[in-house]
Amino acid sequence: MPRRTPRNALDRLRTPRGIHGFLKSASICVLIAGLLSPLSPAWAADTTPGTKQDTAATAANDHCGGRCSDILPPGQNGNATLAEILLNQAFGTQPAHAEDQLGPYANLAAGHPSLTDDKINSFFNDASFGVPADQVASTTRPAGRTDVTIVRDKRTGVPHITGTTRYGTEFGAGYAAAQDRLWLMDLFRHVGRGQLTPFAGGAPANQGLEQQFWRTAPYTEAELQAQIDSAAARAGERGKLALADVDAYLAGINAYIDASDKGRYFPGEYVLTGHKDAITNAGTIEHFKPTDLVALASVIGALFGSGGGGEVDNALSLLAAQQKYGVREGTEVWESFRQRDDPEAVRTVRDGSFPYLPRPADPQGRALPDAGSVTAEPLLYDRTGGAAAGTADRAAARAALGSARRGMSNALVVSGAHTASGHPVAVFGPQTGYFAPQLLMLQEIQGPGISARGASFAGLSMYVELGRGQDYAWSATTSGQDIIDTYAVELCQDDYHYLYRGTCTPMEKIERKNSWKPTVADGTAAGSYTMRVWRTKYGPVEYRATVGGKKVAYTSLRSSFLHEADSIIGFQMLNDPDYVKGPGDFQRATEHINYTFNWFYANAEHTAYYNSGDNPVRADGVDPDFPVWARPEREWRDWDPAANTARYTPPSAHPRSTDQDYYVSWNNKVAANYSAASWGNGSVHRGDLLDDRVRALVAAGGVTRAALVRAMADAGLADLRAEDVLPKLLKVIDSVPVTDTAAKAAVDRLRAWLTAGGKRAETSAGSKKYAHADAIRTMDAWWPLLVRAQFAPGLGDDLYTAFTRNLSVDESPSAGHGATGAHAGSAFQYGWWSYVDKDVRAVLGEPVQGPLARTYCGGGDLGACRDALLATLKEAAAKTPAQVYPGDDTCAAGDQWCADAIVHRTLGGIKHGPISWQNRPTYQQVVEFTSHR
Known part of the structure; x- marks a missing residue:
């Protein structure tokens, strides 16, 4: 394995040199103080023992009939004390609920072919409302309030927030968010302001994050506040309600900051970045204010909801x-x-x-x-x-x-006219990348005017942003209109x-x-x-x-x-059971979201879509x-x-x-x-x-x-080039029998892989080796070579290069491609698949709707096109695994499985191991409502 190069402000701790260097430089008192910090989840410090949640009210309003499930790796708990961070880096131990959703998520890749309805929750969480009495892990009344309770379940540690007042409900949502994501929230309020490096240090990746986002939203503090005021003013009574919700939510966050500071169970990253002293507890964790939420929202909006440019x-x-x-x-x-x-x-x-x-x-x-x-x-x-x-x-x-x-992000939604039960079925979710801790967090919120469970961005979780209500579910994908x-x-x-x-x-x-x-x-x-x-x-x-x-x-x-801040009203409506009672209400709610998303909806009778x-x-x-x-x-x-x-x-x-x-x-x-x-x-x-x-x-x-x-998971293992383009390429090659021994061997490998389904799948669960590994390696090496050989001669180098700036040639899982980067999971969204397909069909004389203005492969001559494909195929087949997969700070050169593997990029002190590649949303729901109000 090559020696890793530190990539972010905390990554030095992930090298042997970094760990030992830290341990030698830290005093024994610091270590003892850290190790005396609670080793249980941060919420356990606030537990009220012996209290059980009354699930009768939420069960009565739950129309899913046990058929709602969700998953969000690596785990709900995104906070870790100093002791937990040190133990993780030294011995690989994990805080409770830090990665307990990672295994089920990863296992679906191998387990989906035999999946049945009764096995779904082996790979997903039960997303029913409430927590059965025998599954209650803890009960918290934040800051001693009597109008809100946070109950966490034993399996995942997800917070179930139940309030008797609107203020208490939102206070609990803020408190639970800080319990699970305080460090991440703090990190991203500084990213949104372009002030990450003074907060977390000047590592190159910190500088890059700071620069990447501040350029798109260089706001002054006055402008951050003005956005809150204007959004509320335009929305009338709902705007006033949103302001009150924000105030209560922030009060909950700040109450947790005070409690964790006093109890000394705040995230250990504050010590590692010099904001707190592990011995004296000197230093402060700044309270959150409304403008912090706008700074956070500017980062999320830039990532997911701002189509256009270029x-x-x-x-x-x-x-x-x-x-x-x-x-x-x-x-x-x-x-x-x-x-x-x-x-x-x-x-x-x-x-x-x-x-x-x-x-x-x-x-x-x-x-x-x-x-x-x-x-x-x-x-x-x-x-x-x-x-x-x-x-x-x-x-x-x-x-x-x-x-x-x-x-x-993807969505699969089927009308009840085509399902076994007669009720719509949906499998959908957003892709927010793979991070430790995750950008999203799970929660259930039940209170006056709010009834929902699902995922929300940390620090913006006063409402569920993607999830389910009492008798409906919704999700989104990025649409990208200009x-x-x-x-x-x-x-x-x-x-x-x-x-x-x-x-x-x-x-x-x-x-x-x-x-x-x-x-x-x-x-x-x-x-x-x-x-x-x-x-x-x-x-x-x-x-x-x-x-x-x-x-x-x-x-x-x-x-x-x-x-x-404008979209807050749309999310408020989606959480309101008195507002969303059908597809039309859902569409009217999403009309209030100003970011560029595709929105999907399902209840027991209807499905709907809105852009x-x-x-x-x-x-x-x-x-x-x-x-x-x-x-x-x-x-x-x-x-x-x-x-x-x-x-x-x-x-x-x-x-x-x-x-x-x-x-x-x-x-x-x-x-x-x-x-x-x-x-x-x-x-x-x-x-x-x-x-x-x-x-x-x-x-x-x-x-x-x-x-x-199964359909989603099968598509998530498919190599798009193999499934939808390789058959046409082979048709060109097969126009004349292949006599070259090396070329024929490569063609035979590709054909066998295609016949088997063209998947990037392990030989068996956990083998860390691909079936048809040589064919996959050949395709990974061949695609960029064949695209250049097909188009560069006709376009010329200057125009070919200009077009590749508009659209990258390839986005295979193992490539360190464009903005996606390696180990990111997402693949095959951007590439020259359509150009190759249309051009090859034109060479074959097949009909093409919307053809390219010219024919490029071999100048339009079938024989010359075939020669170009075979020449590049031979060149690709001769490349060694180390040449195709050169290695990086995670993988040794030539390790094909590792080159594809998904890595949770660290945004805090806890790290997780890689998992097998699958092209799949990060947060995902499986829903089928059996009744409605």
């Missing part, structure tokens, strides 16, 4: 295409690769048309850069005020959280003034001056830098260029900017795929720059549906004529893996929960 890269690839082929043909080539509305793309809503951002017949106001003029706006500055070289490991930052942005536009603002006077509606206007400079000291957990030296963002009325500056010789700044304007997001109405003729001039006639309609509000497309224009025979979503195309900002929604998409399986189940009828779980 207009500058689009412009550069269009210019490269026009330079290669001329303006007319180059534009046709570009549009064929863009696939704005590909007729062969799998869609979530299959009926109806929802026009959004169609390609204008006569684009107006484009501001394409002059060749070679584009430069990225620097973020970092040194002490003299000059632009500084990036000191942060941005690749580490993308690997740490980029997987969540490019998540693999709510971000790039404007070209013409500079005047100097580089920091621009023309705004005809007036030369100064840019606003927003800065964060951060410095850090070495901590016990951080092996880096002290350091400092300044982050600086220049803001305009049209958003922050991201690039500079010239357009027709004029100096411009390219800015990024998103509709959710300054509106990170949320504040979609700004563009000016006539504006093509949002490209930068546009910042002039009044090109602005969003009715745009108010001070509040960043505009006219938005009405709910009726958003894709929506009720009782479709089935719904599938895996970040694929939403509906006909509904344009997404992302590339790659073509003839082959990982959404096809779900659609093919669910369509077959629906055709056969009698769908059960187990059958739908």
